[in-house]
Amino acid sequence: MMLSNILSLLNTLANNTVGLLLEAIAYVPGWLSVGVIGAITGVLMLLAFKYTSHQSAIRHTRNQIKANLLGLSLFKDDLAIGLGMQVNLLKLAGMLLALSVVPMLVMIVPTCLLLSQLALWYQARPLYAGETAIVTVQGAANPAVIEQLQLSDSSAYRLAKGPVRVPEQQMACWEIEAVEPGRHELKFALGEDQIAKELAIGDGLMPVSLTRPASDWTDLLLHPREAPFSADSPVQSIAIDYPERSSWTYGTHTWLIAWFLVSMLAAFAAKPLLNVNI
Amino acid sequence: MSEPKSNISRRTLLTGAALAAGAGATAGASYWLGSVSRVSHSFGKKVIVIGVDGMDPRLCRKLMNEGKMPNMKRMAAAGGFSNLGTSCPPQSPVAWANFINGAGPGSHGIFDFIHRHPHEQCAPFFSAAETIPGQGAIEIGDHQLQLDFWPFNHQPPQTVLRRQGVPFWDFLDSQRISSVFYDLPSNYPPSPSEYGHHKCVCGMGTPDMLGSYGTYQYFSEDTPAGGVEEGGGKRSRIEFEGRSARITLVGPENSMLKLPVPVTIDVDVHRDTESGTALLVVQGKKILLKPGEWSRWTKLDFSLSAPTPLPSQHASGICRFYLQEIGPNFRLYVTPINVDPSKPAVQLSEPEDFISNVSNDLGLFYTTGFQEDHKARSNGVFDDDEFRRQATNVLEERLALFEYAVENYDDGLLFFYFSSSDLQSHMFWWEGEEDPKHPTRTSKEAASRYQYVKELYQRLDQIIGDINDRYGDKATIYVMSDHGFANFGRQFNVNSWLRDLGYLNSRECTSILVDCDWSRTRAYGMGINGLYLNLKGRERDGIVEPGEEQEKLTRQLIARLKAVRDYNGKQVIRNVYRSSEIYSGEATTLAPDLIIGYARGYRASWETCLGELTPDVLLDNTSAWSADHCADALEVPGILCCNKPFVATDPSLVDIAPSILHDFGIATPSTMTGRSIFQS
Numbered sequence: 018m019m020l021s022n023i024l025s026l027l028n029t030l031a032n033n034t035v036g037l038l039l040e041a042i043a044y045v046p047g048w049l050s051v052g053v054i055g056a057i058t059g060v061l062m063l064l065a066f067k068y069t070s071h072q073s074a075i076r077h078t079r080n081q082i083k084a085n086l087l088g089l090s091l092f093k094d095d096l097a098i099g100l101g102m103q104v105n106l107l108k109l110a111g112m113l114l115a116l117s118v119v120p121m122l123v124m125i126v127p128t129c130l131l132l133s134q135l136a137l138w139y140q141a142r143p144l145y146a147g148e149t150a151i152v153t154v155q156g157a158a159n160p161a162v163i164e165q166l167q168l169s170d171s172s173a174y175r176l177a178k179g180p181v182r183v184p185e186q187q188m189a190c191w192e193i194e195a196v197e198p199g200r201h202e203l204k205f206a207l208g209e210d211q212i213a214k215e216l217a218i219g220d221g222l223m224p225v226s227l228t229r230p231a232s233d234w235t236d237l238l239l240h241p242r243e244a245p246f247s248a249d250s251p252v253q254s255i256a257i258d259y260p261e262r263s264s265w266t267y268g269t270h271t272w273l274i275a276w277f278l279v280s281m282l283a284a285f286a287a288k289p290l291l292n293v294n295i
Numbered sequence: 296m297s298e299p300k301s302n303i304s305r306r307t308l309l310t311g312a313a314l315a316a317g318a319g320a321t322a323g324a325s326y327w328l329g330s331v332s333r334v335s336h337s338f339g340k341k342v343i344v345i346g347v348d349g350m351d352p353r354l355c356r357k358l359m360n361e362g363k364m365p366n367m368k369r370m371a372a373a374g375g376f377s378n379l380g381t382s383c384p385p386q387s388p389v390a391w392a393n394f395i396n397g398a399g400p401g402s403h404g405i406f407d408f409i410h411r412h413p414h415e416q417c418a419p420f421f422s423a424a425e426t427i428p429g430q431g432a433i434e435i436g437d438h439q440l441q442l443d444f445w446p447f448n449h450q451p452p453q454t455v456l457r458r459q460g461v462p463f464w465d466f467l468d469s470q471r472i473s474s475v476f477y478d479l480p481s482n483y484p485p486s487p488s489e490y491g492h493h494k495c496v497c498g499m500g501t502p503d504m505l506g507s508y509g510t511y512q513y514f515s516e517d518t519p520a521g522g523v524e525e526g527g528g529k530r531s532r533i534e535f536e537g538r539s540a541r542i543t544l545v546g547p548e549n550s551m552l553k554l555p556v557p558v559t560i561d562v563d564v565h566r567d568t569e570s571g572t573a574l575l576v577v578q579g580k581k582i583l584l585k586p587g588e589w590s591r592w593t594k595l596d597f598s599l600s601a602p603t604p605l606p607s608q609h610a611s612g613i614c615r616f617y618l619q620e621i622g623p624n625f626r627l628y629v630t631p632i633n634v635d636p637s638k639p640a641v642q643l644s645e646p647e648d649f650i651s652n653v654s655n656d657l658g659l660f661y662t663t664g665f666q667e668d669h670k671a672r673s674n675g676v677f678d679d680d681e682f683r684r685q686a687t688n689v690l691e692e693r694l695a696l697f698e699y700a701v702e703n704y705d706d707g708l709l710f711f712y713f714s715s716s717d718l719q720s721h722m723f724w725w726e727g728e729e730d731p732k733h734p735t736r737t738s739k740e741a742a743s744r745y746q747y748v749k750e751l752y753q754r755l756d757q758i759i760g761d762i763n764d765r766y767g768d769k770a771t772i773y774v775m776s777d778h779g780f781a782n783f784g785r786q787f788n789v790n791s792w793l794r795d796l797g798y799l800n801s802r803e804c805t806s807i808l809v810d811c812d813w814s815r816t817r818a819y820g821m822g823i824n825g826l827y828l829n830l831k832g833r834e835r836d837g838i839v840e841p842g843e844e845q846e847k848l849t850r851q852l853i854a855r856l857k858a859v860r861d862y863n864g865k866q867v868i869r870n871v872y873r874s875s876e877i878y879s880g881e882a883t884t885l886a887p888d889l890i891i892g893y894a895r896g897y898r899a900s901w902e903t904c905l906g907e908l909t910p911d912v913l914l915d916n917t918s919a920w921s922a923d924h925c926a927d928a929l930e931v932p933g934i935l936c937c938n939k940p941f942v943a944t945d946p947s948l949v950d951i952a953p954s955i956l957h958d959f960g961i962a963t964p965s966t967m968t969g970r971s972i973f974q975s
Contacts, residue, residue: 151581153581177583178572178584179570179572179574179583180567180570180572181565181566181567181572181573181574181583182538182567182569183538184537185537185538185539186539186565190581258580258581
């Protein structure tokens, strides 16, 4: 619960800072935004590594690795020395890994937050006008909630089919047809209460929140954009089956690879300039 | 002050520049030369062939005269319109192979949908392709691994194309003239392109993921508990608990198991009668359907387990769901599971990635050879309207593919095949003037269904008009069909007839595959038009002596077959052909001895095709499949419409290939028996 609260707080922070900065993605081609963000984050991660790691220890360890590699070629006829150096190399590789633990721990949280923000843009595309999608509401244990829940009509979308209510699984599904481009809200009525879920319609790049999540930390990590449902809420999650984005560089299945490759290349390119030992 | 001296001397700089320029020039020239060798040598020449399976010349002429096919009339006025001689027998695999080779069955070796192995005493097999089982394997637990490399050198199972001879596109390919075929029948697996100028998506003859030629799956609450296996489909019962049920889709067999079993996928079904909607959850994907609605294509991932620690293999299939009824009797139809064109598990095109490239641009589409699900209609899973709707889905999909084909066509040969006119005609054709009494429908119903065929012809005419408008003055355009159509009201069981006359024994025989006494059987039927002698030295249990006895029996059978009359005195069989007289070439080993050419209105009975016998020789055809073309070749010619005048007065299927080659300036090869229609 505490972890969920912390993540919720961090998501709010990321939405208001990183999320705002990322709004510029909407105005440039996807390949360019993935490239620029990848390059910047690669350099930032390199700097973070530089200032959170024990640079002199890393340099020393790497020198020792070089010395042992040299020794291996010099004393290749001596089996005992060769084996000893191989053992040393293993130890030194382990030491190098250990020296990376602190910077990795420091970077893991902002990197995860950044990636979950980027996923909003690249993991799925918004619905085109005229396209349909399935909306799934997952309720809490009370089956009556599913029976009572109504999806309100709107000029932004049309109710195409449903609902199919499955009280045994606390689930209800509708099919909606996108009508009006823009960022909208699906509005559900549950008795007197109103429950909302963001809906993205358009043919450009815009943040797409696949799910308004439950207050579970894994869901919060994957779906940072919308406020989570509280543990005692009658509705636990609302998901929209958005279409996949197809692109070699910023598509659903490739954006993370592209981002990773660009950030690694940028970090390696900047390494000698920033004098960082990795 | 002297200038600082460069580390690079002028000589070095000049040498470097010269080398760089030389390398650049070489690279440029190589690229250009490479491009030249890659581009088509048709030099802008365009030939477009629209293959319209089963389009009938009589109906075409009637509609053209009534002004209902104005585009074909326009094209005919500019070039010509003619009957097109079909193959003997006029069955699609035979006919399209004639078109492909520019020669008859003696050249390509396909004589019927079904052939028989004489050495296994008439064991039947599909004529156009054959799957050869693998040999050798390493057994690990429940699994077996076939390793086709040294030192194991196992033979994995493979499907081979049985069509023989040289396809006409090979002559274009060798001249670097590009050719592209969409949905070509009688070419699965696709024949390879030696020079890389030929592309082809396989058509009729391509199996589904189950290895069959289309097996639908059907789930309803009124199906018997044990399910029903029927020709072309599987029925299973669906049982709801509350609003939910689970059904199982049967996929391909896992051939890595010692005892292969099909891989299955569970689908959760939820129905809400209040909103009249059902929810299907397939591998995490949700589909909402109302009664009468079709889903889009859904990808299915079949996981084929491998021996530990090897990772499982995956095969991708696609299907569409059709919710027929939500209650009180829930009924759900699932199309045959097609091979996923975006990620094909078997080779469906030449080159191999051609179909996935098409699919990346166009989305998913049917890949099985038979796309209109006539079996669902014949088995009563579909009614007429449902079948027509499904056939219309197929046509819409084909039209999108056609548009893609035209958009991506530059020059050379473009071939596109439409199946709708064949399979819809099989179900809806009924020429009332020829035979007013339909075996199962009222005359009014039969006429209204026949109207569907006429409307389809008009739709196809629009397509022809569109291509003529776009390419009429730039390309030679052929519209051709492999055969025409005829009513099929009465069926003739050749094996029962042979039994009644004492040629096939015993009198109690129910199937030549089960209880035939070969020691007393002199002739048998197999396939739709074929009749074989039980010949000594050829058939495993042959008794008819080659030579005089063979000749005497042949003459007797021909005379008696021609004399067969129906209860009303109508002649049943128009002609009987000796294969030795009508076939020439090197691929005649599997040819029947006699080919039966039925009169209009008649065809081989359903049972006789696979060797079953019925008490009566002649009986009504009560199937929904109420029209056919497996008659005498002279009864059901196809059509040829060309925008370029031709001189041949009686063109035939075998003439199309030489004509296309002639258009590209290639002389008719010696492998062909046809002649260019443009030469007298």
